[in-house]
Each structure stands twice: as C-alpha cells, then as structure tokens.
Amino acid sequence: AQKITQTQPGMFVQEKEAVTLDCTYDTSDPSYGLFWYKQPSSGEMIFLIYQGSYDQQNATEGRYSLNFQKARKSANLVISASQLGDSAMYFCAMRAAMNSGGSNYKLTFGKGTLLTVNP
Amino acid sequence: DSGVTQTPKHLITATGQRVTLRCSPRSGDLSVYWYQQSLDQGLQFLIQYYNGEERAKGNILERFSAQQFPDLHSELNLSSLELGDSALYFCASSGLGVTGNTIYFGEGSWLTVV
Numbered sequence: 001a002q003k004i005t006q007t008q009p010g011m012f013v014q015e016k017e018a019v020t021l022d023c024t025y026d027t028s029d030p031s032y033g034l035f036w037y038k039q040p041s042s043g044e045m046i047f048l049i050y051q052g053s054y055d056q057q058n059a060t061e062g063r064y065s066l067n068f069q070k071a072r073k074s075a076n077l078v079i080s081a082s083q084l085g086d087s088a089m090y091f092c093a094m095r096a097a098m099n100s101g102g103s104n105y106k107l108t109f110g111k112g113t114l115l116t117v118n119p
Numbered sequence: 120d121s122g123v124t125q126t127p128k129h130l131i132t133a134t135g136q137r138v139t140l141r142c143s144p145r146s147g148d149l150s151v152y153w154y155q156q157s158l159d160q161g162l163q164f165l166i167q168y169y170n171g172e173e174r175a176k177g178n179i180l181e182r183f184s185a186q187q188f189p190d191l192h193s194e195l196n197l198s199s200l201e202l203g204d205s206a207l208y209f210c211a212s213s214g215l216g217v218t219g220n221t222i223y224f225g226e227g228s229w230l231t232v233v
Contacts, residue, residue: 043229045209046121106152111161
C-alpha cells in the first residue's frame with residue numbers, strides 16, 4: 001500500500017526566511033515519483049516540483065527545492081526566502097503503481113501542511 | 120495557468136439530482152485523473168483514464184461514473200447526489216504517457232449539494 005505522511009499540520013515562518021515542510025512516504029514500487037503542490041485559499045492546486053525515484057540529484061525549481069533522502073523515504077520541500085504569497089496549504093504526493101505489474105498508477109496525497117508567512 | 124480546463128467552476132444542486140463535470144487536459148496529455156477534495160476526507164483519488172481507457176480506479180462510488188472521449192476530454196458524472204457529495208472536484212492531466220512526471224491540476228469544480 002502507498003502512504004504519504006505529512007506530520008506538520010501547520011507551520012509558521014518569517015518573511016525572507018527559509019522553511020522546510022516534511023514528507024515521508026512508503027511504497028513497494030521501485031519506480032515512483034514525488035510531487036509537491038501548493039493550494040492557496042482560492043482552491044486551485046499548483047504544481048511546484050517533481051522528483052523521480054531514480055533521479056540522482058535533488059530537484060530544484062526557483063525558490064523550491066526537494067530534499068530527497070531515498071533510504072529514509074523522505075522528500076521534504078524547502079522554500080527559500082519566504083514571501084507573503086507563499087502562505088497556503090502544501091501537499092506532498094506520490095505517484096506509484098497500484099499493482100505489481102506496474103501498469104496502473106495513482107497519485108496519493110498527504111493531508112497537507114498549512115504554511116503561514118508572517119511579515 | 121496549468122492548461123487544464125474544468126467546467127463549471129461552481130454549481131449548486133439539490134439532493135437526488137445528477138451533474139456532469141467536464142475536463143479538458145493540457146494539449147498533448149493523454150492521461151486524465153479525477154480527485155475529490157472534502158474537508159473530512161482530504162484529497163481522494165477517484166479514477167484515471169489514459170487515451171480513452173480506464174487505467175486505475177480509486178474510491179469512486181457506484182453513483183459516480185467517468186469517461187474519456189476520443190478528443191481526450193473527460194467527464195465525471197455524479198448521480199443521486201447526497202449532501203456528503205459536496206466537495207471540490209479536481210481534474211488533472213499528465214504527459215509522457217501513463218508515468219508522466221508532470222501532473223497538472225485544473226482549478227476545480229466546486230459542487231454544493233443542498
């Protein structure tokens with residue numbers, strides 16, 4: 001079974017500081033992908049960053065980086081130089097096979113972390 | 120703009136009614152996913168289609184059905200609606216085939232059942 005765990009229901013950070021949002025996962029599929037999404041109060045789900053299980057380097061996208069520790073099954077999101085507009089719900093998600101044949105996939109989400117950036 | 124288009128953005132309907140949610144994936148994406156987001160259940164995977172074929176099924180109720188058409192747009196049909204079906208319904212699409220590493224979501228359809 002696939003599982004994503006986000007242990008921080010809420011986080012606070014000061015503007016311009018860096019923040020790390022935690023995510024651990026569990027899957028028996030050797031080929032999987034890890035995603036982070038941002039959901040502001042308006043509701044849309046915004047794709048931030050992707051890390052493949054075979055990628056050797058940690059993914060980076062602008063101020064977002066993914067701290068991928070495969071042995072520990074963790075995929076933490078680091079946001080550098082936080083901005084007020086970063087205040088939102090952040091979801092970690094994993095795409096993995098639903099069956100042993102690996103032909104059917106689904107994206108499993110964690111419960112999310114509500115990030116508040118203080119001025 | 121993710122390139123995934125969902126309509127309608129908001130709808131209010133009565134219990135027992137039926138609604139259809141529509142999704143147009145990003146240009147070139149063959150996979151479409153449907154998700155339901157509610158306060159108590161979080162984000163729940165409903166179903167996935169790839170190039171017109173159903174590929175994966177999640178916690179989709181029997182009252183719900185979906186399909187993907189030859190032009191790759193998808194529809195999610197919700198029937199015999201109950202109050203508990205009130206939620207935000209997302210469509211997402213992905214490229215690079217079934218194992219696409221970019222999965223983009225539409226803005227969602229807010230459904231309120233009264």
